[in-house]
Amino acid sequence: MSSISITRSLRLRSLILFFASISLQFISGISGDPSSSKNGTKANAHTSGSNTGRKIVIILLVFVAVGLFSFFLFKFWQKKKREEQYARLLKLFEEDDELEVELGLRD
Secondary structure (H helix, E strand, O other), rough: OOHHHHHHHHHHHHHHHHHHHHHHHHHHHHHHOOOHHHHOOOHHHHHHHHHHHHHHHHHHHHHHHHHHHHHHHHHHHHHHHHHHHHHHHHHHOOHHHHHHHHHOOOO
16 A cells, blocks of 8 residues: 555544544534423433434444445545556557557568
8 A cells, every 4th residue: 555545544534533523522412402301200311312322323323334435435446547547558558550660660
């Protein structure tokens, strides 16, 4: 792996971590439901807690899915770019009979 791709990989990971931490901040703000704190019953608190936990799990799964999808898209892009560069290299070194005849290198 080249240093450029390592740097891009680290940037991508830090970006995903950044968005995950921000989403967790939003979830903690959403979970402060004032109606359940007014009643003070244990049943409401338990239901609210499992609801929040479910939301956190779903959001984390979405982040993992988006991260994996972007990783595979990046690898696909790298492969496609590598194939294009290889095709350009082959085209560069393939023998061009017309050019040699025009330059007088071959009859």
